[in-house]
Amino acid sequence: MILMAYSSYALQRMIDMCYQYSCKWRFEYNASKCAVIVFNKQRSNQPKQSWSLGSDVITETSTYTHLGLLCDEYMSSSILVDEAIKKLRGTLGSILSSGLTPGEINPLTLKKIYCSVVIPKAFYGAQLWSNCSKADVKGLEIAHRKSLKQIATLSPYCNTIFTLVLLDMDFAEDLMDFYKLQFLGQLCRLSPNLLAKQVFVQRLVRHITYGDVMMGYIPDICRLTHKYKIGHFIDTFISTGRFPGKSAWGHILKTSVKRLNQRQRESHLDEQCETNISLSLKHSNSDSIWTALKKIPKYSKYCYNAIRILGYSVSEQFVSACKRCGHFSNSHATHAFWLCAKTSVTRKELICKLYDAMDGETFRTLIRSPLLTQCRQIALFSTQVENGMFVNVHLLTTLHKLMYQNQ
Numbered sequence: 001m002i003l004m005a006y007s008s009y010a011l012q013r014m015i016d017m018c019y020q021y022s023c024k025w026r027f028e029y030n031a032s033k034c035a036v037i038v039f040n041k042q043r044s045n046q047p048k049q050s051w052s053l054g055s056d057v058i059t060e061t062s063t064y065t066h067l068g069l070l071c072d073e074y075m076s077s078s079i080l081v082d083e084a085i086k087k088l089r090g091t092l093g094s095i096l097s098s099g100l101t102p103g104e105i106n107p108l109t110l111k112k113i114y115c116s117v118v119i120p121k122a123f124y125g126a127q128l129w130s131n132c133s134k135a136d137v138k139g140l141e142i143a144h145r146k147s148l149k150q151i152a153t154l155s156p157y158c159n160t161i162f163t164l165v166l167l168d169m170d171f172a173e174d175l176m177d178f179y180k181l182q183f184l185g186q187l188c189r190l191s192p193n194l195l196a197k198q199v200f201v202q203r204l205v206r207h208i209t210y211g212d213v214m215m216g217y218i219p220d221i222c223r224l225t226h227k228y229k230i231g232h233f234i235d236t237f238i239s240t241g242r243f244p245g246k247s248a249w250g251h252i253l254k255t256s257v258k259r260l261n262q263r264q265r266e267s268h269l270d271e272q273c274e275t276n277i278s279l280s281l282k283h284s285n286s287d288s289i290w291t292a293l294k295k296i297p298k299y300s301k302y303c304y305n306a307i308r309i310l311g312y313s314v315s316e317q318f319v320s321a322c323k324r325c326g327h328f329s330n331s332h333a334t335h336a337f338w339l340c341a342k343t344s345v346t347r348k349e350l351i352c353k354l355y356d357a358m359d360g361e362t363f364r365t366l367i368r369s370p371l372l373t374q375c376r377q378i379a380l381f382s383t384q385v386e387n388g389m390f391v392n393v394h395l396l397t398t399l400h401k402l403m404y405q406n407q
């Protein structure tokens, strides 16, 4: 139970009323489990005020957990976000260490587990995370992207948008937006007799119609409905009380939020790569790399290798030493593909196979493009899927040999 009051006198009066009611009906409140949080406290050296519940004392505290959500005196969500980061890493870590090793289990399966177990646990109460600082959101994004790269067995330095498009996942911030808007639908559909609905409507009207400055959930959803261009639903709700039903609102969120974010990620990746790479990584159809891999799991290590090459080719490059020849290069994939002295035999084999598999024009365009682009095009070509099967399996094995086997 929560009591809220604007003054200490009013709060003490409410506590007294509760105490008198409990005496009348012969039940007891446990004062040691009760706490008082003072918001907007004035900075002064005044001692903490004491609060009484009958003859017991209620202590004043700076944080309190209610329904699993920690609330602090500054109404900040930093502690909640920190907790979410720990849960995200911890839950995924314990799932993966229980035998579901990435690289052995299909990333689609791991993604399903991640979305149905890890995300709901970590994002519990995300609807009410407000006043998040940029550092909070960044911390959550880092934990989220690290988890996804782990699932897809990609390097931690791999391009994040590539990872998101590859697994068809949202940014952590987009997930938060989605949960908040979903919660908006639940609030708007509540029965008008409920106190929660009345408080919500009153705050919403005060903020939108009278421009009241406030913090918390209401300004957040106003910002989000404006961002995703669905503000007219709020306007209609205020003027007529009508709001889309559960399935209609779900459909609106899917098209206006999920698909919009998806298209933005894909176009961002295509711009970065100056090619239509997102189309090759699409997962909406049955011809995706992961579904083909499900049918022939024996090719998994070759397929993961090709995906990693794709990841290298769209990510920032770092100087590293070749494990085979010892030479330093600014791109691991480019060196192994075209420059390493120890891979010359496999390189010739790859070129012959490419010449046989590609039509003349495609092959000529390929060899005229920059070295890193060539790596990407070859990885894309070798992971090409048609009718749910890999078309160029023989290239996948050669790529693996080129990248990892000693010549």
Ligand SMILES: [Zn+2]
Binding pocket: 322, 323, 324, 325, 326, 327, 335, 336, 339, 340, 341, 342
């Ligand atoms: Zn080398």
